[in-house]
Amino acid sequence: MIIEHIDAQLPGTITDRHDFRGDQTVVITRENLLAVVDLLHREGFQFLVDITAVDWPEREQRFDVVYHWLNLASQERLRVKVPVADGESVASLAGLFKTANWFEREVFDLFGIRFEGHPDLRRLLTWGDFQGHALRKDFPLDGGDVFCMEGCTAPYNNGERS
Amino acid sequence: MAHPASPFLPVLILLLVAAVTAAAILVLSGWVLPLLKPNNPQEAKLRVYECGVPPLQTGARHKYSVKFYLTAMLFILFDVEAAFLLPWAVNFKTALWTFGAMLSFMATLLVGFVYAWGKGAFEWER
Amino acid sequence: MAELDINDAVLTTRLDAVVNWGRKNSLWPMPFGVACCAIEFMSMMSSKYDLSRFGAEAMRFSPRQSDMMLILGTITNKMAPVLRTIYAQMAEPKWVISVGVCASSGGMYRTYATLQGVDRIIPVDVYVPGCPPRPESIIYGVMKLQEQIEKESLSMRKDHIARFYESLERQDALQAAKGLTSQQTIREMLMDAGERGVGTIF
Numbered sequence: 001m002i003i004e005h006i007d008a009q010l011p012g013t014i015t016d017r018h019d020f021r022g023d024q025t026v027v028i029t030r031e032n033l034l035a036v037v038d039l040l041h042r043e044g045f046q047f048l049v050d051i052t053a054v055d056w057p058e059r060e061q062r063f064d065v066v067y068h069w070l071n072l073a074s075q076e077r078l079r080v081k082v083p084v085a086d087g088e089s090v091a092s093l094a095g096l097f098k099t100a101n102w103f104e105r106e107v108f109d110l111f112g113i114r115f116e117g118h119p120d121l122r123r124l125l126t127w128g129d130f131q132g133h134a135l136r137k138d139f140p141l142d143g144g145d146v147f148c149m150e151g152c153t154a155p156y157n158n159g160e161r162s
Numbered sequence: 163m164a165h166p167a168s169p170f171l172p173v174l175i176l177l178l179v180a181a182v183t184a185a186a187i188l189v190l191s192g193w194v195l196p197l198l199k200p201n202n203p204q205e206a207k208l209r210v211y212e213c214g215v216p217p218l219q220t221g222a223r224h225k226y227s228v229k230f231y232l233t234a235m236l237f238i239l240f241d242v243e244a245a246f247l248l249p250w251a252v253n254f255k256t257a258l259w260t261f262g263a264m265l266s267f268m269a270t271l272l273v274g275f276v277y278a279w280g281k282g283a284f285e286w287e288r
Numbered sequence: 289m290a291e292l293d294i295n296d297a298v299l300t301t302r303l304d305a306v307v308n309w310g311r312k313n314s315l316w317p318m319p320f321g322v323a324c325c326a327i328e329f330m331s332m333m334s335s336k337y338d339l340s341r342f343g344a345e346a347m348r349f350s351p352r353q354s355d356m357m358l359i360l361g362t363i364t365n366k367m368a369p370v371l372r373t374i375y376a377q378m379a380e381p382k383w384v385i386s387v388g389v390c391a392s393s394g395g396m397y398r399t400y401a402t403l404q405g406v407d408r409i410i411p412v413d414v415y416v417p418g419c420p421p422r423p424e425s426i427i428y429g430v431m432k433l434q435e436q437i438e439k440e441s442l443s444m445r446k447d448h449i450a451r452f453y454e455s456l457e458r459q460d461a462l463q464a465a466k467g468l469t470s471q472q473t474i475r476e477m478l479m480d481a482g483e484r485g486v487g488t489i490f
Binding site: 125127128141144 | 365366398399400401404468469471472478479482
Binding site for chain 2: 380450
C-alpha cells in the first residue's frame with residue numbers, strides 16, 4: 001500500500017522492490033532519500049526503528065544503507081535500502097529523527113559511510129582512534145591481533161613457548 | 163583491719179584498661195603492622211577514583227572562595243564565647259572574683275579578635 | 289600469573305601462617321562484573337551457594353576497599369584501560385580471579401573488539417573456566433586462591449605486581465608521547481608484545 005503511494009507521488013524513485021513473507025522492502029537512490037522520508041513521515045511511518053548497513057564488496061555500490069520504519073497507526077513495516085558506493089555520503093536524518101543520531105554514528109563507525117548534515121559524526125562503539133571500519137568485509141575478524149597460541153609465551157606457560 | 167574496697171576501684175580498672183588498649187593499638191599499628199603489611203607505594207594507587215576513567219573536568223568541582231570558611235570559623239568561635247557568657251550572666255552574683263574571671267576569659271578571646279581584625283579577616287573584599 | 293612456585297623453597301614461618309590465615313579467610317571481593325558471569329556471581333553470593341561462609345561476604349565495588357578482584361565477563365578492548373586503572377588503584381595485598389572463559393582467554397569472541405584474555409594486561413592468580421561457570425565452580429576458584437595464599441610468605445616479592453606498575457608507567461609515557469587514546473595505546477603495546485612473542489604487556 002505504501003509502496004503504491006510512493007510510486008504514485010514520487011514516480012521513478014523506487015528502483016527495486018521485494019517482498020519476503022510480508023516484509024516489504026524498497027530500494028531507492030541516495031538522492032531521493034529525503035523526499036521519500038518526507039513522504040513516509042506524512043503517510044504515518046514516523047517511527048524510525050533502525051538504521052544499519054550491509055557490505056557487498058563485489059558490487060560497485062558496495063554498501064546498502066538499510067532503514068526500517070514502522071507505522072504505529074497501521075502497524076505496517078517498511079524497509080528502505082539505499083545503495084551507496086565507498087566514499088559517497090548519504091543525507092542525515094538526525095535533524096528529523098533523534099534516534100538517527102546514534103544509528104548513523106554506529107554506521108559510520110562500523111562501515112565508514114558518512115552522513116551529510118550530522119551534527120556530531122564520530123565513532124560510537126569503538127574507541128576514538130580505532131583504525132579502520134570493523135564490519136567491512138575486508139576488515140580482519142581479529143583486528144590484526146598478532147596474538148596466537150602457537151609460538152607465543154603465555155602466562156599459563158610460565159614463559160615457555162607452546 | 164582490712165580496708166573496704168574503694169568505690170572508685172572500677173574507675174581505676176577502667177583507666178588501666180583504656181590506657182592498655184590505647185597503648186596496644188598504637189604499638190600494633192605503629193610497629194607491628196609495618197612489618198606485616200606489603201609496602202609498595204605507587205603513584206597510581208593515589209589517583210582519584212572515578213570508575214577507572216580519567217576524572218572528568220566538568221563535574222561538580224567548582225572552586226569556591228575560602229572567605230566562607232573563614233566567616234564560618236570566626237562565627238563559631240565568638241558564638242561559643244557568647245554561649246559561655248550567657249549562663250554566667252544569668253548566675254552572676256556581684257563579686258569581684260567572678261567578674262574578674264569572666265573578664266580574663268574575654269580578654270583571652272579579645273587578643274584573638276584583635277589579631278584577626280589586624281590580619282583583615284573581617285574584610286569581605288580581599 | 290603469580291610468581292609463586294612451591295619449588296622455590298619459600299619457607300613459611302609461623303607468622304606467615306597466621307597472617308595468611310587472616311588474609312585468606314577475609315578476602316573481600318571486588319566484582320568487576322561486566323557480563324553474564326556476574327549473574328553467576330550474584331547467585332554465588334546469595335544464600336544458596338553463599339560465598340560469605342568463606343569470609344568473603346563484604347563485597348565492595350571500590351578498589352580501595354577490597355582485596356580480591358573477580359573479573360566477571362567479557363572485557364572488550366574499549367574497557368581494557370579502565371580495568372588496568374582499577375587494578376592499579378587496589379591496595380595490596382591483592383589478588384585477581386578471572387571468572388569465565390571470556391575473561392580468561394577471550395572466550396568464544398576471537399574478534400577485534402574483545403581482549404583475548406585479561407591476563408594480557410593484568411596479573412591473574414586463578415582462572416575459572418566456564419561459560420558461565422556454575423557458582424560452585426567460582427567458589428572452587430576462591431578456594432584455590434585460598435590455597436595459594438596459604439603458601440605465600442611475607443618475605444616473598446610479588447614480581448608480577450611490580451612489573452604491572454612498570455607497564456602502567458610505560459603506558460602513560462607512550463600515551464603522552466603519541467597522543468593516542470588509552471585503548472589505542474594498549475593495543476599498540478599488545479601488538480609490540482605480540483611481535484616479540486610475549487603474550488602480556490607487563
